[in-house]
Amino acid sequence: MERIAAQIFEIIKDYQCDYADRKFEITVNHIISWANQFGDDAAFVLNELLHFLPEVYISKNKAKDLLRVRLLEIQKFYGYKTMSEMVVNTHFFDLQKSYKSQSEILLIIDDILKSEFMVNYKDTIDKPKKNHIYFDDILATGGTAYRDLATWLEARDDGVNANSKAIINQTKTLGISLFCYHSFGFSNMQWRLMKQFDDKIKKVLLVGKDYVVENHIKTKWIAENQKLNCVYPVEEQAKEVLDYLAGLEAENDSVPAFRPSNLPKKETFFSSPENRIKLEKIFLEKGIELLNKVQTENPDRRKRPLGDTVRSHKTFGTGTLFFTWRNISNTCPLVFWWDVPGHNWLPLFCVKNRGI
Amino acid sequence: MKITDRTYNKAEVVVFRSTKAKFGGLSNMAGGYSLRVNDIIIPSAEALYQACRYPLFPSYQQEIIEQNSPMTAKMISRKYLKYTRQDWEVVKYSIMYWVLKVKLSQNFNEFSKVIEATQSKPIVELSNKDKDWAAIEIDKNTLVGKNALGRLLMQLREEYVFNNNSIECVQPLDIFGFLLYGSQIETVCNPAFEFEKDLLFDLDFA
Numbered sequence: 001m002e003r004i005a006a007q008i009f010e011i012i013k014d015y016q017c018d019y020a021d022r023k024f025e026i027t028v029n030h031i032i033s034w035a036n037q038f039g040d041d042a043a044f045v046l047n048e049l050l051h052f053l054p055e056v057y058i059s060k061n062k063a064k065d066l067l068r069v070r071l072l073e074i075q076k077f078y079g080y081k082t083m084s085e086m087v088v089n090t091h092f093f094d095l096q097k098s099y100k101s102q103s104e105i106l107l108i109i110d111d112i113l114k115s116e117f118m119v120n121y122k123d124t125i126d127k128p129k130k131n132h133i134y135f136d137d138i139l140a141t142g143g144t145a146y147r148d149l150a151t152w153l154e155a156r157d158d159g160v161n162a163n164s165k166a167i168i169n170q171t172k173t174l175g176i177s178l179f180c181y182h183s184f185g186f187s188n189m190q191w192r193l194m195k196q197f198d199d200k201i202k203k204v205l206l207v208g209k210d211y212v213v214e215n216h217i218k219t220k221w222i223a224e225n226q227k228l229n230c231v232y233p234v235e236e237q238a239k240e241v242l243d244y245l246a247g248l249e250a251e252n253d254s255v256p257a258f259r260p261s262n263l264p265k266k267e268t269f270f271s272s273p274e275n276r277i278k279l280e281k282i283f284l285e286k287g288i289e290l291l292n293k294v295q296t297e298n299p300d301r302r303k304r305p306l307g308d309t310v311r312s313h314k315t316f317g318t319g320t321l322f323f324t325w326r327n328i329s330n331t332c333p334l335v336f337w338w339d340v341p342g343h344n345w346l347p348l349f350c351v352k353n354r355g356i
Numbered sequence: 357m358k359i360t361d362r363t364y365n366k367a368e369v370v371v372f373r374s375t376k377a378k379f380g381g382l383s384n385m386a387g388g389y390s391l392r393v394n395d396i397i398i399p400s401a402e403a404l405y406q407a408c409r410y411p412l413f414p415s416y417q418q419e420i421i422e423q424n425s426p427m428t429a430k431m432i433s434r435k436y437l438k439y440t441r442q443d444w445e446v447v448k449y450s451i452m453y454w455v456l457k458v459k460l461s462q463n464f465n466e467f468s469k470v471i472e473a474t475q476s477k478p479i480v481e482l483s484n485k486d487k488d489w490a491a492i493e494i495d496k497n498t499l500v501g502k503n504a505l506g507r508l509l510m511q512l513r514e515e516y517v518f519n520n521n522s523i524e525c526v527q528p529l530d531i532f533g534f535l536l537y538g539s540q541i542e543t544v545c546n547p548a549f550e551f552e553k554d555l556l557f558d559l560d561f562a
Binding site for chain 1: 363387390392394395396397399414415423424445451460462535536537539542547551553554555556557558559
């Protein structure tokens, strides 16, 4: 187990547990301690984690590589001869609160532009721009990206017309750049932007992404072509699990809580279909166990065993298995980040300020 | 459902044909009236109607739905006519009315405005040769045809638009094999309802 933990450590060692009141550091021993909480399944959990982690962990160096490529793609797409020319004509949104991922991504972009292209994008930050890019790490439910983009589309940068008008008639461009999006959340974001502004938004919104969590499973045909590269349990579960779902106060049961047991058609994410089922059960049951420890009259309805989700969705959670160096997403299963005094659970990843 | 030919005096009706003309929004070919069924975004009423022909062939449905142009969607559909559901002639009017209800529900402001502007006049789709869905001009003043689409639009006007009765949700049709991409078509709700109830995502925590 120590060998596996050491391999995992090599992947996640740059995860930021660098704040003053942190309770632990990411070490091999910490990884083993986390796994041991799964009892007899400890080695299994680590083996399975190691199987998919290289594909879904974005270290800071990897983030820098991806962002460098993205900047070059943007320059090429818009047809600018130099990066400097692209930067003069392109605005990078800085809309999120300082503790969110956007600020940190912009710091990396600033660093790349300064050190590799001798450009300081802040020099022209207040000048009117033709292109507008929204950077973020993960789009899960789509709510954050929708809110930020909609706010900007409603605004009138020229003092006369809503920005949406300029985007629709293509006198300005709007792009979104993500390390990862969830196909279901992305579709929800698209739909709401289309209905609020114009159907053409779907066509003119430029999208750059490095990874897609394929969790759009309402219809059989689409579901059969999704990787389901996330935790999405099957219906055959213990009574306690089914009772938990039945007891959820969530009115929208049109979002499937379970994946069909014959999907994904071909397992490409976990080490085998059997191991997928086993890990999903372990994470789900442990997540419910953790939530059962919550002693409050009005628990947060978004908190689910497999990670935060939309309050109205009658599901076990988003089940995100995608991680970045800077802060774990609360849409990942609770076992990765649950850290509540008295709950006797050590998370794998420490949770930085979520701004609460 | 069997419907018979009708004769219209051209001067007394609202005629639509081109999507760019005043009443173009009545056409299934009109852009800007996207729909979403079973979480699938569908660019036009025409694409949804055509997709309903092929419930057992999701790949054909996908090819139709992926076309941005409603006319192209219809042309793609023509390639597969021999795979049309066997009871199509029996169910096609019901399916079209369901499609129109979804179009109205999910585009109530824009679509109801166009329908309302027809006042109480007969609505007639004008065509060169289609006497089933539309009517054809037999002389300068007379249009003849079943005008099925126009008549369904009048029914829609009567049931929902005149009463300012925005459709919160549209139930699926109770017909065998009412499938999209291999799954039963579910109840379809209007976006305002979805947004108000935070059915897509929570914005207070976003």
